[in-house]
Amino acid sequence: MSKISKAMPQAITVPGLRERKALGERVVMLTAYDSPSAKIAEDAGADVLLVGDSLGMVVQGHPDTLGVTLDQMVYHCAMVSRSAKRALVVADMPFMTYHTGWQDAVRNCGRCLQEGGVQGVKIEGGAKRADLIKALVDSEIPVMGHIGLTPQSLHTFGGFKVQGRTLEAAEALLRDAKAVEEAGAFSMVLECIPSEVAREITARSGILTIGIGAGPHCDGQVLVFHDVLGLYDGPLPRFVRPYGDFGKQMREALGNFKRDVMEGRFPTEEEAFHLSPDLARQFGAKDDDADSSAH
Ligand code: KIV
Secondary structure, X not given: OOHHHHHOOOOOOHHHHHHHHHHOOOEEEEEOOOHHHHXXXXXXXXXXXXXXXXXXXXXXXXXXXXXXXXXXXXXXXXXXXXXOOOOEEEEEOOOXXXXXXXXXXXXXXXXXXXXXXXXXXXXXXXXXXXXXXXXXXXXXXXXXXXXXXXXXXXHHHOOOOXXXXXXXXXXXXXXXXXXXXXXXXXXXXXXXXXXXXXXXXXXXXXXXXXXXXXXXOOOEEEEOHHHHHOOOXXXXXXXXXXXXXXXXXXXXXXXXXXXXXXXOOXXXXXXXXXXXXXXXXXXOOOHXXXXXXXX
16 A cells, blocks of 8 residues: 555445444534635544535525525535535535426536535425435435424525424424435435424434434434524524533634734834845835845
8 A cells, every 4th residue: 555545534435324324423513614614623633524505594694594595505515525525415406406306406416516516415305305315325325314393494484493393293303204215316305393302213213313402312413503602693403412612712712813913013123024134224114124134
């Protein structure tokens, strides 16, 4: 083995992720939307980088995810894929990019692979998406399912509401999970469903379940980058545990910059470029301005 290949991180693949289920190894997914978030999340050990349509909320400032377009998704996917060296990158297909027929969906998802450089796509919806998932998988496009609280169904649900709280709804989720798996998805997100239901789906499923607001029994967990780091201003749902308060730190740092500028403490002469002492003399500058060499 050459030095280079020894140093190369082992890339996470779709078949590799499928094996993780059999091995009982947990999986960590984080959202990423650009080069810095991709690098930071990957360096922290994320196995999967989801270019979530949550970017509509945490990056674009919308109240929901519905406004994200296919072109925007492709643009963000390309930034994340360029920076990811090891993690699997998945495009979260935006609203209306897979709702108008399987041929449109294959074409739109195909763009995320071809132009966005991702290795898979995420599609919201359970049994009703089974035929579509199969068409994508048949087109060599790996699919991650997403059931429970599917944020693109916001207006159908009447808000961001926990799903599967009645026996009937819980059983429908079991059927959704089975349909997604049988259609050929390699994993599925379980969002905002009771822990007991997520546990049962995970136990019955042959593919990885990745939970968000679905309790501790899933095969993996996902959180939104800005939520984990305390970068999102809005109220945080119960299932988010912020592991940092970087929004506060950033405000403090930028406030210090402003204070130093206002008080004349930034930049110093050491942080400036200078003429050589000779040139400075010819230029007529004062001696004490010319005592540092040019960088
Ligand atoms: O858009 C997103 O970030 C998501 C995850 C939270 C699963 O769909």
